[in-house]
Amino acid sequence: MPIEKRFFGKRIEDIPSEMPEEMREPVQENVSNYNFLSNQSFLNGEPEKAVLDEYQGRASKDYGDASALKVLSYSDNLVEGSNPSAAVLVNQIVQPKLHVATQADLERILKSVSLALQGTYEDSGLVLRSEGEPNSYLARNLYTQIKERNPLAGLELSEDKNSNYGLSFTLKEDAEIIYAPILNKPGDFSNEDINEKTGLPERTGNGNRTLYTRDSGLSRLCLSRYLGLYSRDDGLADSNVNGRVVVVDGSAEGASR
Incomplete structure (x- = not known):
């Protein structure tokens, strides 16, 4: 049954069989101990290394050491790599004081x-267009949750041996679902076309940035290295050294920056 395009915008969801070049290639601690120093940052430095250590412990203990989570590494004082599952797990670890950047957060960072x-x-984020391929199992799983709940904007991970990734996404009670018909068709856009609330372009036509789309299934949404x-x-499990997980202040003050 076809459904409207929906963008899960508060945490992490998109990637094709023709992957863009730039994307080829346990003891829990209280997050207050991590002492992040800025309102937004890449995962880097010793505090963020503590997040990575907890991430790796939880990936093994809680999620069966799923290969989709074996994508983050620590190099030159920086955590490298990113995919939707990794970002969701990082988000679970750093909340409530911090959260992984939404598309709206990323656009504000670009602007500032x-x-x-x-x-x-x-x-x-994740983009849900239909119950079909790609990623039909996860797409059907999310669609079932949408039908059973009111409009919601956050994701958590669940271990799921029936999934090709060994994981599935669970919508949280505060999850926000954004209806985004702009994700139906590709096109060019400019920074001036961005809706500040969603971080998505309101129109396409002219501009120095490009929107890439598809017409079915479940895909991930990412800001590319060229700002497309x-x-x-x-490929929801794909990652490489160009990937970054950006975390921002989870407070009302930080979210407004």
Whole structure:
């Protein structure tokens, strides 16, 4: 049964069989101990290394050491790699004081130039277009949850041996679902076309940035290293060293920046 395009915008969801070049290639601690120093940052430095250590412990203990989560590494004082599952798990760890950047957060960061995002890619959401391929099992799973709940905007991970990834996504009670018909067709856009609430372009036509889309299934949404917006990619486990997980202040003050 076909459904409307929906963007899960508060945490992480998209990637194609033709992957863009830039994307090829346990003891729990209280997050207050991590002492993040800025309102938005890449995972880097010793505090963020503590997040990575907990991430790896929980991936093994809670999620069966799923291969989709074996994508983050620590190099030159920086956590490298990103995919939707990894971003969701990081989000679970750093809340409630912090959260993984939404697409709206990333656009605000671009506008304020508070982080250098060009040259890296960041996952920011999932795009659900239909119950079909790609990722039909996960798409059907999410669609069932949508039918059984009121409009919601967050995701958590569940171990799921029936999934090709060994994981599935669970909608949280506060999950926000954004109806986004703009994700139906590709096109060019500019920074001025961005809706500040969603971080998505309101129109396409002219501009120096490009929106990439597809017409079915479940895909991930990422900001590419060239600042294009990819909503067509279906490889939900794919990651490389250009990936970054951006975390922002979870407070009302930080969320407004």
